[in-house]
Amino acid sequence: MSVAQSNTPAQQGDLNDQLIASDWWSDQMVQAAGIPIVDVPFVTIGGGIGSFVTVDYLRIAGVPTDQIRVLSNIDHPWQTYEYLTRVSQIPRPERIRSDSASRPDNIWGFPSYAIEEAWREKKLKTAIQVFLEPIWRDYYTPKAGVVFGHLEREAKRIRYWDMLVKGQVRMIRRRQGGGYFTILTPPEGAATTKRIAFRSQYVHVAIGYPGLKYLPDLQDFRTKMQDFHHVVSAYEDHEHVYNQLRTRPGTVLIRGGGIVASRVLQRLMDDRAKHNTNVQIVHLFRTFISGSHGKNAWNRRKGGNGFxxxxxxxxxxxWGGQLKSKMRRLEGDERAVAYDEMGGTNTPWRRNWQADMKKGRDEGWYRLMQGTAESMSVAPDGRIVTTVKTQQGPFDVAADFVIDCTGLEADIAEHRVLKDLLDHSGAGRNPKGRLDVERTFELRGTANAPGVIYASGSPTLGGYFPGVDTFLGLQVAAQEIADDLAKRGFCKKIGPARSVSQWLKWAKNKQI
Structure with a gap:
């Protein structure tokens, strides 16, 4: 039987062969499959901070809650981000890597986190810090718990949970006649049908990172040995490593040189000082930075001791200067080259942290290595042996635990929804291999008049705006999307008068 003849679903309310194979769906095709249709003008997929910030802009722009639905498998917008910060050693009392004015709960960025913290804790030095950074003081960054608390406050104010629909998004397909169908699989027992189709004019894709990708030697070892206890990713829960090292001496091999590697290193050094642990740390860098580096003398990045x-x-x-303007003008390979010049793994410079690392190097319990890990094996004593290729030849490093902080992202096609967009909805890739978006964050190639698909966040890295996977970057994207929707007549433009009146409501925590 051909696909075109396969109109009878195996299970009522589920996808059938015809729907799965078709790039364009009619209302009749969906109805014939027994899938209930819910009409709503705007749908955002993901439910994380990217979805939240976009919805926040639209609510401030006057869109009522019954015109928006957030399709998500998480309970609150900061849930995934809080998990990742916690396991990568940034619990609520610690500070995240974000600017003082980058407030996903406050589109105006005023008052900044620093000013608010100074007022709340009656510490003038906190406010002064932002005027002296980064020359005389380190950059100010907010505490994770404060960020999450403010997100919850704003979510309640805009009635976020009135718009949330729990479930797992399966696919997005273009609708014959305009707009889109977004297929949601509701939680087991939550509905009488296996799928629900949301028929909308606008769709916003904000699913975050498509997934983690391990380096080949790590993947091979974990698959072969099924050892997820001694060889761990910093992006998964690995508290057992620190707990065990408190009870007996041990050696840890850290792999990677970014912000997460620096946080893991900080945790190990803090535990050594607080609990008098006898931990030995070996730090492996694939690329070892020994000083200032960069293509041009005027924009060289500082570095040293591997970082x-x-x-x-x-x-x-x-986020708002010359590089933003430059990137909006670049196309194709020129844009890819600009990303390569700006990119690369990096971490903030902190005075206290520098002192701790120097102490470790001087006392010999923190050792640095440059090389590439080629294979991993288990020694007779149970320790993990990593064979590292160095300039001097192969070298074996034995450790009780290996913590991988490389943070490699999986290809976007490994995420089911993104793969389906590439295969069936006309989406393409940008010069860096991610989703190709316009300057308005419209997903290029997917327009279905009068409908539009937008995308923001990490899957769009490589587009006309570089800082897409940051708080402020998500706000920039949300503002571009809201402005574009205002031109299409979906919402009001946030002009000076509306901005001032809405800020006053925000300051008073008045529900909208």
């Missing part, structure tokens, strides 16, 4: 130092993910001008 490349930079206050934030990108130079601050990408």
């Amino acid at each position: 490349a130092y930079q206050g934030f993910n990108y130079p601050k001008s990408v």
Whole structure:
């Protein structure tokens, strides 16, 4: 039987062969499959901070809650981000890597986190810090718990949970006649049908990172040995490592040189000082930075002892300065080259942290290595042996635990929804292999008049705006999307008068 003849679903309310194979769906095709249709003008997929910030802009722009639905498998917007920060050693009392004015709960960025913290804790030095950074003081960054608390406050104010629909998004397909169908699989027992189709004019894709990708030797070892206890990723829960090292001496091999590696290193050093542990740390860098580096003399990045130092993910001008303007003008390979020049793993420079690392190097319990791990095996004593290729030849490193902090991202096609967009909805890739978006964050190639698909966050890295996977980057994307939707008549434009009136409501915590 051909696909075109396969109109009878195996299970009522589920996808059938015809729907799965078709790039364009009619209302009749969905109805014939027994899938209930819910009409709503705007749907955002993901439910994380990217979805939240976009919805926040739309609610401030006057869109009522019944015109928006958030399709998500998480309970609150900061849930995934809080998990990742916690396991990568940034619990609620610690500070995240974000600018003082980058407030996902406050589209105006005023008052900044620093000013609010100074007022709340009656510490003038906190406010002064932002005026002296980064020359005389380290960059100010907010505490994770404060960020999450403010997100919860704003979510309640805009009635976020009135718009949330729990479930797992399966696919997005273009609708014959305009707009889109977004297929949601509701939680087991939550509905009488296996799928629900949301029929909308606008779709926003904000699913975050498509997934983790391990280096080949790590993947091979974990698959072969099924050892997820001694060889761990910093992006998964690995508290048992620190707990065990408190009870007996041990050696840890850290792999990677970014912000997460620096946080794991900080945790090990803090535990050594607080609990008098006898931990030995070996730090392996694939690329070892010994000093200032970069293509041009005027934009060289500081570095030393393996690390490349930079206050934030990108130079601050990408969010509103000369680099932002430059990137909006670049196309194709020129844009890819610009990303390569700006990119690379980096971490902030912190005075206290530098002192701790120097002490470790001087006392011999913190050792640095440059090389590439080629294989891993288990020694007779149960320790993990990593064979490292160095300039001097192969070298074996034995450790009780290996913590991988490389943070490699999986290809976007490994995420089911993104793969389906590439295969069936006309989406393409940008020069860096991610989703190709316009300057308005419209997903290029997917337009279905009068409908539009937008995308923001990490899957769009490589587009006209570099800082997409940051708080401020998500806000920039949300503002572009809201402005584009205002031009299409979906919402009001946030002009000066509306902005002032809405800020006053925000300050008073008045529900909208």
